[in-house]
Amino acid sequence: MDRVADRLSALGSTAALELRGVTRMFGALAALTDVTITVRPGERRAVLGSNGAGKTTLFNCVTGDFLPTSGTIRFFGEDITAFPAYERIRRGLRRTYQISALFLGLSVRDNVYLACRGVSRSRFSMLRPRANDALMQATERLIEAVHLTAVRDQLVSELAHGQQRQLEIALALAGAPRFILFDEPAAGLSPTERRELVEILTSLPPHIGYIIIEHDMDVALRVVESVTMMHNGRIFKEGAPHEIESDPEVQELYLGGGHE
Numbered sequence: 001m002d003r004v005a006d007r008l009s010a011l012g013s014t015a016a017l018e019l020r021g022v023t024r025m026f027g028a029l030a031a032l033t034d035v036t037i038t039v040r041p042g043e044r045r046a047v048l049g050s051n052g053a054g055k056t057t058l059f060n061c062v063t064g065d066f067l068p069t070s071g072t073i074r075f076f077g078e079d080i081t082a083f084p085a086y087e088r089i090r091r092g093l094r095r096t097y098q099i100s101a102l103f104l105g106l107s108v109r110d111n112v113y114l115a116c117r118g119v120s121r122s123r124f125s126m127l128r129p130r131a132n133d134a135l136m137q138a139t140e141r142l143i144e145a146v147h148l149t150a151v152r153d154q155l156v157s158e159l160a161h162g163q164q165r166q167l168e169i170a171l172a173l174a175g176a177p178r179f180i181l182f183d184e185p186a187a188g189l190s191p192t193e194r195r196e197l198v199e200i201l202t203s204l205p206p207h208i209g210y211i212i213i214e215h216d217m218d219v220a221l222r223v224v225e226s227v228t229m230m231h232n233g234r235i236f237k238e239g240a241p242h243e244i245e246s247d248p249e250v251q252e253l254y255l256g257g258g259h260e
């Protein structure tokens, strides 16, 4: 725990992500109500809650897929509330989706290379990549970081489901991310694949913070330092994983039928 505290304090005091009073209405339905969250640089946080709690809407407001109805969102101190999604990506914000967005007919390496090239300055270059190209080197590093070196030449369509999810993490790491939103990365994974996911997430570079939405509490609580519990669009509880796990109200909500 001391190591975590040292890592976080070394990364500065300006919040990586700060939501203040964020509300998002869909007609008369409040998907988010007055949500205030502060995530420090390098901090890893889980957002948990039952179906319809507002977790995906929260991600959509942070990425710019939806604008909040009211409230503000700051990213490393800058007010990004009204920024389009690409401006947020340019500033180092990334997201993975529940539904994958991979090129199934291309190899693992080509998928990662295209992602690296998409966020680099040379993306319009017509030159063929060379083996010593910096983008190729970045590609190989990312493939290694998500444990896919052994299958890097295989087509994505031939990969196991878990390997495809690992590849999605590599794509989110392309460029220079400072903060990643992981949307249920453990969904559909076998126990072995879940263990691998935990290893990959806990080995990410220390300056990269993230929020993870995850229904699997065992995975979520092992890869974060802090937890925000949501219920009916509001923040219901915040704390360290061990506090959340042993909280009677959280247990009631999860075990008492409030969760799927």
Ligand SMILES: Nc1ncnc2c1ncn2[C@@H]1O[C@H](COP(=O)(O)OP(=O)(O)OP(=O)(O)O)[C@@H](O)[C@H]1O
Pocket (backbone or CB within 6 Å): 026, 029, 030, 031, 049, 050, 051, 052, 053, 054, 055, 056, 057, 058
């Ligand atoms: N585009 C939309 N239009 C109308 N209502 C929406 C829209 N998106 C979400 N909602 C509603 O907002 C509420 C919060 O939904 P949201 O998807 O954010 O919850 P969630 O916590 O991500 O749930 P799940 O775990 O099922 O993904 C729900 O009542 C949902 O029906």
